[in-house]
Amino acid sequence: MKIIVEKDYEKMSSKAASLISEAIQKKPDLILGLATGSTPIGTYEELIRMHKEEGLDFSKVTTFNLDEYYGLSPEDDQSYRYFMENTLFKHINIEKENTYVPDGLAKDPNAYGKEYDEKIQKQGGIDIQILGIGRNGHIAFNEPDDELILSTHLTGLTKDTIDANSRFFDSIDKVPTKAITMGLGTIMKAKKIILLANGKNKTEIMGELLKQDKVTTNLPASLLLLHPDVTVIMDEEAAELYK
Ligand code: F6R
Numbered sequence: 001m002k003i004i005v006e007k008d009y010e011k012m013s014s015k016a017a018s019l020i021s022e023a024i025q026k027k028p029d030l031i032l033g034l035a036t037g038s039t040p041i042g043t044y045e046e047l048i049r050m051h052k053e054e055g056l057d058f059s060k061v062t063t064f065n066l067d068e069y070y071g072l073s074p075e076d077d078q079s080y081r082y083f084m085e086n087t088l089f090k091h092i093n094i095e096k097e098n099t100y101v102p103d104g105l106a107k108d109p110n111a112y113g114k115e116y117d118e119k120i121q122k123q124g125g126i127d128i129q130i131l132g133i134g135r136n137g138h139i140a141f142n143e144p145d146d147e148l149i150l151s152t153h154l155t156g157l158t159k160d161t162i163d164a165n166s167r168f169f170d171s172i173d174k175v176p177t178k179a180i181t182m183g184l185g186t187i188m189k190a191k192k193i194i195l196l197a198n199g200k201n202k203t204e205i206m207g208e209l210l211k212q213d214k215v216t217t218n219l220p221a222s223l224l225l226l227h228p229d230v231t232v233i234m235d236e237e238a239a240e241l242y243k
Pocket of ligand 1: 034035036037038039040066067131132133134135138139140141
């Protein structure tokens with residue numbers, strides 16, 4: 001694991017965006033894995049700036065998102081498809097048909113998950129996967145558990161995740177309790193992973209993760225310790241317990 005500590009959120013975001021931009025310049029048809037949530041917003045803003053001011057070209061890029069709330073349509077303003085359209089896609093020159101977000105309305109979500117994974121592999125696999133981390137150590141929506149599922153699948157969300165995500169909803173009872181998420185197998189197949197963490201509410205989990213000398217399904221992010229090419233980019237607040 002390569003660990004980079006940047007002074008603040010802005011610098012963390014610029015660093016992540018510059019790694020993505022360099023990769024797109026080397027491979028214009030990059031397959032990029034994307035996350036939602038608060039953490040990558042600054043990275044997406046910087047990518048938009050690079051597109052507008054420096055001509056960063058997304059016309060051949062393909063993206064696969066990690067997850068989607070189950071039961072929400074793409075038009076729902078709380079869906080991750082909606083988030084991605086408004087936070088990134090509509091501001092850059094990416095082809096809509098090259099952007100994949102799991103379908104929150106899939107009738108048979110587990111069969112759908114297998115198709116999603118096949119689609120990724122057919123495109124040649126994810127070159128760079130961007131990840132955030134939950135306060136409980138989840139990545140995508142792979143929550144701490146006795147077992148972790150490898151393929152993209154339907155999962156329940158833990159109370160901690162529902163609480164954390166309720167900040168985006170009018171009330172906690174509106175937060176979906178299930179999601180379709182890439183599995184650990186899908187994520188671990190990415191050629192390169194960039195894990196982002198910022199702010200005080202990630203200090204504890206990053207401290208715990210970075211002093212692990214074992215992997216455990218109770219801390220799903222610990223599986224990343226087995227991946228050959230992970231770059232962690234944190235701001236100083238998130239890195240406070242990492243010494
Ligand atoms: C989002 C996702 C989640 C988030 C995590 C952190 O697509 O897969 O694992 O990355 O919950 O969320 P934020 O960034 O809002 O703290």
